[in-house]
Amino acid sequence: xxxxxxxxxxxxxxxxxxxxxxxxxxxxxxxxxxxxxxxxxxxxxxxxxxxxxxxxxxxxxxxxxxxxxxxxxxxxxxxxxxxxxxxxxxxxxxxxxxxxxxxxxxxxxxxxxxxxxxxxxxxxxxxxxxxxxxxxxxxxxxxxxxxxxxxxxxxxxxxxxxxxxxxxxxxxxxxxxxxxxxxxxxxxxxxxxxxxxxxxxxxxxxxxxxxxxxxxxxxxxxxxxxxxxxxxxxxxxxxxxxxxxxxxxxxxxxxxxxxxxxxxxxxxxxxxxxxxxxxxxxxxxxxxxxxxxxxxxxxxxxxxxxxxxxxxxxxxxxxxxxxxxxxxx
Amino acid sequence: xxxxxxxxxxxxxxxxxxxxxxxxxxxxxxxxxxxxxxxxxxxxxxxxxxxxxxxxxxxxxxxxxxxxxxxxxxxxxxxxxxxxxxxxxxxxxxxxxxxxxxxxxxxxxxxxxxxxxxxxxxxxxxxxxxxxxxxxxxxxxxxxxxxxxxxxxxxxxxxxxxxxxxxxxxxxxxxxxxxxxxxxxxxxxxxxxxxxxxxxxxxxxxxxxxxxxxxxxxxxxxxxxxxxxxxxxxxxxxxxxxxxxxxxxxxxxxxxxxxxxxxxxxxxxxxxxxxxxxxxxxxxxxxxxxxxxxxxxxxxxxxxxxxxxxxxxxxxxxxxxxxxxxxxx
Amino acid sequence: xxxxxxxxxxxxxxxxxxxxxxxxxxxxxxxxxxxxxxxxxxxxxxxxxxxxxxxxxxxxxxxxxxxxxxxxxxxxxxxxxxxxxxxxxxxxxxxxxxxxxxxxxxxxxxxxxxxxxxxxxxxxxxxxxxxxxxxxxxxxxxxxxxxxxxxxxxxxxxxxxxxxxxxxxxxxxxxxxxxxxxxxxxxxxxxxxxxxxxxxxxxxxxxxxxxxxxxxxxxxxxxxxxxxxxxxxxxxxxxxxxxxxxxxxxxxxxxxxxxxxxxxxxxxxxxxxxxxxxxxxxxxxxxxxxxxxxxxxxxxxxxxxxxxxxxxxxxxxxxxxxxxxxxxx
Numbered sequence: 001x002x003x004x005x006x007x008x009x010x011x012x013x014x015x016x017x018x019x020x021x022x023x024x025x026x027x028x029x030x031x032x033x034x035x036x037x038x039x040x041x042x043x044x045x046x047x048x049x050x051x052x053x054x055x056x057x058x059x060x061x062x063x064x065x066x067x068x069x070x071x072x073x074x075x076x077x078x079x080x081x082x083x084x085x086x087x088x089x090x091x092x093x094x095x096x097x098x099x100x101x102x103x104x105x106x107x108x109x110x111x112x113x114x115x116x117x118x119x120x121x122x123x124x125x126x127x128x129x130x131x132x133x134x135x136x137x138x139x140x141x142x143x144x145x146x147x148x149x150x151x152x153x154x155x156x157x158x159x160x161x162x163x164x165x166x167x168x169x170x171x172x173x174x175x176x177x178x179x180x181x182x183x184x185x186x187x188x189x190x191x192x193x194x195x196x197x198x199x200x201x202x203x204x205x206x207x208x209x210x211x212x213x214x215x216x217x218x219x220x221x222x223x224x225x226x227x228x229x230x231x232x233x234x235x236x237x238x239x240x241x242x243x244x245x246x247x248x249x250x251x252x253x254x255x256x257x258x259x260x261x262x263x264x265x266x267x268x269x270x271x272x273x274x275x276x277x278x279x280x281x282x283x284x285x286x287x288x289x290x291x292x293x294x295x296x297x298x299x300x301x302x303x304x305x306x307x308x309x310x311x312x313x314x315x316x317x318x319x320x321x322x323x324x325x326x327x328x329x
Numbered sequence: 330x331x332x333x334x335x336x337x338x339x340x341x342x343x344x345x346x347x348x349x350x351x352x353x354x355x356x357x358x359x360x361x362x363x364x365x366x367x368x369x370x371x372x373x374x375x376x377x378x379x380x381x382x383x384x385x386x387x388x389x390x391x392x393x394x395x396x397x398x399x400x401x402x403x404x405x406x407x408x409x410x411x412x413x414x415x416x417x418x419x420x421x422x423x424x425x426x427x428x429x430x431x432x433x434x435x436x437x438x439x440x441x442x443x444x445x446x447x448x449x450x451x452x453x454x455x456x457x458x459x460x461x462x463x464x465x466x467x468x469x470x471x472x473x474x475x476x477x478x479x480x481x482x483x484x485x486x487x488x489x490x491x492x493x494x495x496x497x498x499x500x501x502x503x504x505x506x507x508x509x510x511x512x513x514x515x516x517x518x519x520x521x522x523x524x525x526x527x528x529x530x531x532x533x534x535x536x537x538x539x540x541x542x543x544x545x546x547x548x549x550x551x552x553x554x555x556x557x558x559x560x561x562x563x564x565x566x567x568x569x570x571x572x573x574x575x576x577x578x579x580x581x582x583x584x585x586x587x588x589x590x591x592x593x594x595x596x597x598x599x600x601x602x603x604x605x606x607x608x609x610x611x612x613x614x615x616x617x618x619x620x621x622x623x624x625x626x627x628x629x630x631x632x633x634x635x636x637x638x639x640x641x642x643x644x645x646x647x648x649x650x651x652x653x654x655x656x657x658x
Numbered sequence: 659x660x661x662x663x664x665x666x667x668x669x670x671x672x673x674x675x676x677x678x679x680x681x682x683x684x685x686x687x688x689x690x691x692x693x694x695x696x697x698x699x700x701x702x703x704x705x706x707x708x709x710x711x712x713x714x715x716x717x718x719x720x721x722x723x724x725x726x727x728x729x730x731x732x733x734x735x736x737x738x739x740x741x742x743x744x745x746x747x748x749x750x751x752x753x754x755x756x757x758x759x760x761x762x763x764x765x766x767x768x769x770x771x772x773x774x775x776x777x778x779x780x781x782x783x784x785x786x787x788x789x790x791x792x793x794x795x796x797x798x799x800x801x802x803x804x805x806x807x808x809x810x811x812x813x814x815x816x817x818x819x820x821x822x823x824x825x826x827x828x829x830x831x832x833x834x835x836x837x838x839x840x841x842x843x844x845x846x847x848x849x850x851x852x853x854x855x856x857x858x859x860x861x862x863x864x865x866x867x868x869x870x871x872x873x874x875x876x877x878x879x880x881x882x883x884x885x886x887x888x889x890x891x892x893x894x895x896x897x898x899x900x901x902x903x904x905x906x907x908x909x910x911x912x913x914x915x916x917x918x919x920x921x922x923x924x925x926x927x928x929x930x931x932x933x934x935x936x937x938x939x940x941x942x943x944x945x946x947x948x949x950x951x952x953x954x955x956x957x958x959x960x961x962x963x964x965x966x967x968x969x970x971x972x973x974x975x976x977x978x979x980x981x982x983x984x985x986x987x
Contacts, residue, residue: 036433041377042405048699050726061428064407068379068432071405076700076729078722091945099719099944102969103726104694286428287420311431365762370706371734390757393736397708397761400734615757616749640760 006324010122010134013143014191019166022152022192026164028320029153029313036072036316046075046326052105054080055137056093056112061286062137062146065311066109069318075326078105097121107133107326115140115184133325141182147285148188150317152196154310155240158281169196170222173277175234176200177266178244178293179208185285186244190216194223201226203234204266207255231266235275242283243268243293259292268294273304281306335653339451339463342472343520348495351481351521355493357649358482358642365401365645375404375655381434383409384466385422385441390615391466391475394640395438398647404655407434426450436462436655444469444513462654470511476614477517479646481525483639484569487610498525499551504563504605505529506595507573507622508537508584514614515573519545523552530555532563533595536584560595564604571612572597572622588621597623602633610635664982668780668792671801672849677824680810680850684822686978687811687971694730694974704733704984710763712738713795714751714770719944720795720804723969724767727976733984736763755779765791765984773798773842791983799840805943806846808975810854812968813898816939827854828880831935833892834858835924836902836951837866843943844902848874852881859884861892862924865913889924893933900941901926901951917950926952931962939964 006024035043051070055063063079070077078100097108110118118136125132138144156164174193180186180202193200194217202209206229217225228234235241246262256262268282282294283306290296299305335353364372380399384392392408399406407429426437439447451463467473485493503522509515509531522529523546531538535558546554557563564570575591585591597611611623612635619625628634664682693701709728713721721737728735736758755766768776776794783790796802814822832851838844838860851858852875860867864887875883886892893899904920914920926940940952941964948954957963 039377041433048697060409064409064429065432068405068407076726078726080718080722092948095945095948098966099969100722102966103723103973104699104970287424290421290424308427308431311428312433315432368706370762389738393738393758394761397734397736616753619750619753637756637760640757641762644761 009126009131009325010118011145011321011325012119012122012134012136014145014148014188014195015143017191017195019195022166022195025149025317025320025324026153026156026166028324029316030157030162030164032072032319032323033157033313033316042072042074044074045323046070046073046106049075049106049326050078050104051075051107051109051322051326052078052080052100052103054097054100054108054110056082056110056117057138058082059111059138062111065314066137066318066322069315069322072315072319073322073326075107075322078103093117094121094124097124101125101130101132105132107135107322109135109137110139111137112139115142135321135325138184141184141187143188144184144285145188146314146318146321147185148192149321150310150313151189151242151283151285152192153317154283154306154313155281157313158306166196169193169198172198172239173237174198174200174240174242175203175231175238176242176244177203177231177234177268179246179250180204180213180244181208181210182247182250183244186242189242190225194221194225197222199224199226201228201234201238203228203231205229205256205262208250231272232275235272238276238280240281240283241268241273241276245285245287246289246292248289259289263292263295267292268298270295270298273298280304283307283310286311338455338460338654339447340474340650340654341448341451341463341465343474343477343517343524344472346520346524348524351495351524354478354646354649354653355482355485355495357653358645359486359491359493361401361648361652362486362642362645371401371403373403374652375399375402375435378404378435378655379407379433380404380436380438380651380655381407381409381429381432383426383429383437383439385411385439385446386467387411388440388467391440394643395466395647395651398644398651401644401648402651402655404436404651407432422446423450423453426453430454430459430461434461436464436651438464438466439468440466441468444471464650464654467513470513470516472517473513473614474517475643475647475650476514477521478650479639479642480518480571480612480614481521482646483612483635483642484610486642487635495525498522498527501527501568502566503527503529503569503571504532504560504567505571505573506532506560506563506597508575508579509533509542509573510537510539511576511579512573515571518571519554523550523554526551528553528555530557530563530567532557532560534558534585534591537579560601561604564601567605567609569610569612570597570602570605574614574616575618575621577618588618592621592624596621597627599624599627602627609633612636612639615640667784667789667983668776669803669979669983670777670780670792670794672803672806672846672853673801675849675853677853680824680853683807683975683978683982684811684814684824686982687974688815688820688822690730690977690981691815691971691974700730700732702732703981704728704731704764707733707764707984708736708762709733709765709767709980709984710736710738710758710761712755712758712766712768714740714768714775715796716740717769717796720769723972724795724976724980727973727980730973730977731980731984733765733980736761751775752779752782755782759783759788759790763790765793765980767793767795768797769795770797773800793979793983796842799842799845801846802842802943803846804972804976804979805843806850807979808968808971809847809900809941809943810850811975812941812964812971813939815971816964824854827851827856830856830897831895832856832858832898832900833861833889833896834900834902835861835889835892835926837904837908838862838871838902839866839868840905840908841902844900847900848883852879852883855880857882857884859886859892859896861886861889863887863914863920866908889930890933893930896934896938898939898941899926899931899934903943903945904947904950906947917947921950921953925950926956928953928956931956938962941965941968944969
């Protein structure tokens, strides 16, 4: 497994990741995907290393994916569970991180409901001149890099199974539909897709898609970002449709009237899919509210849905990330 | 470890398991028991395989037993914890299972408070032409196959340590005492014991042992099934007594007056044990309400109690089950 | 790894540990510390052995430390979580321990909010003639041996990195400051430090430091124990200051007026530190209430604070303990 040119210690955000780095991740993930489909399935790459899963915001799905990725790399894993932890005893998050550092953690995978926590911990770790790596596993409404990278990998391997790379997305039209405002997945995807030179169309109700999103992207990026308050112009001739999870609590916050109405106006259905390219594929970060973001039968249709491929890609991509940041420190 | 003739992908119920299959399980468990009592204790049989413990109904004891069994076989384990999971985010159980499938699970060990969930997931997995195996770790009041199989193994190794096999139970009298109605353990045991040709006597208060249980067994089974609302006729000349856990909530449901009264009429005591064969042994799936299902001193008496052997057998039997279904896929 | 002269099966308390035993632990930990700082980090010492973490009182920090120690020794680990366990189903603690014994546990690491539970389980295990080892990971206000041993190791390696041993503490002045009354850490430390021949000065408000503590130590111990209701005399010329965690609930129990007032009278600050030896070091078992037991900047000052070394030592010391009791049984 070549590791030429990888120099980042942490993966906190995709905002400044460059084309070459994306390609290293995609190729490394492809190599691991190869291993996973063989008989061995485990590599000793991180033997003796400790991966601490600090999920201050609980999550079974993402934690399991990271856990399996770390196990495939032969790392030892420590799971931190906030419910029974010292946090309830008044310890600061930074002190928790320092404790796991002192125990011997080489990589910290951090999820927190507040934006910026993984960055703050990484900054502190660097100040202390430690070699520990921090991987953002979702921070508030800020970013969720590993999710966007597995989306990217899923799409790129579909376009070229053997040689997934960023340039494959150049000029592709990709619709991101739903609650953009609250989505860290959307934000991370906007960075990767525009870096790839794709045309990204955001679509959602005005309450969940404020105009300020257009200011995100400066002219220096290869791709374009467009914004629609109706879903149809986003879907028209789209190559890929990324749907986002709708949090039910948005209704009590009066940001949308009802799930049923949401589905009526923004849900992805077979009818609406006719607007897209014939080869269109649908992604969703999961878990899906069946019949809300996407009609239930469409979600299960392997001709259109990439949802299960995304989960499978997740393990390979997270192996790649842990490997790249973990085997250098 | 020979695996001749094993062809089942899933273990969901014992209702249609045949004699030869029971014997393969018993012999495989015996081989593993051998290994466990040696110094090595680990075998690479499931190296690289992923066992997902999907315990939608929480359980420490059964989960630990499966977890240790999987570790002894060198498998990687993913634990799903319902409390912090996507289920609370509205995901369906089937979607959760599909997520673990996509992550790479080879075996899913499933416990759910609703009968039929493991079967439903297995059916869906087969429909999707996957090779994943499903093992029912307890579903509602339906079945708990691994518990009945460890009971069977515990009894058979007592009768012939080196060559445990189903025929050893032919003609034996086995009493199952307690809350039959709500017991998945009782149901699974009825299937295995009658297939073995044993004489199974159910005993419990009428509210917890409806007559319909007699209709369970058709004439095609080798063993007999009898039903008693008093405990004495069931115990008379019994070779083995299986006690069942009494849920305290049955009282608030007015299904029985009090734990004390239950113990008075159905509890296994030294006095009552005199009705049985002198060599009688007592089983209980645990956890025991001391002084309710069984008197406290009797539970701790190694001359009569098989309770701790059952737990020990559990690891070997679950290793056998995971091995049989897991090394073929 | 020599294991000459170690004969204890359990580690339940430090009250009767003798000098030679402390030295074996310190030297074994030092060997493991060596391994941990190398590239391999894992040793096969406990391969095939099962360590059951029975944390009836939840704890992330201590459990993680034991878990990592066990993984470094290649043991298999079973985590018992009281929330989802049979305890809520009415099982006794002893029955839970017996269940894990029957599953195959070789070592039980036990934490319980009630004093004496680990001892009671160990006694029962010995009565049953089992070979299982019990390690007390904190019981009520009784003892927390592994914490005191890691404190000891941290101090001794500071005094002689290559050859940590008990005699290094002879004549040293050590202040233990805070809520002595409720602290199992303080009690365990009193035993180890007085055995080492240190001069131990306890300091805290009268409500949290009753006079009876003076009766703890009989004349047969090498060290001395002194008691102060003001912090200054304890700090004067001290070589080490051990601060203890203050539980916030002590306020609602009217044992102290406020955290702020506590800090004013007993908090360790730069000013107060001038009373100590110039080379003084501060310890804290964590988690720290910043600005209560110790001023926040002092806690982060590597010139004075040993807090992160304590956490690091913890893994090595726990490896030593698991190894010493686990490789003999």
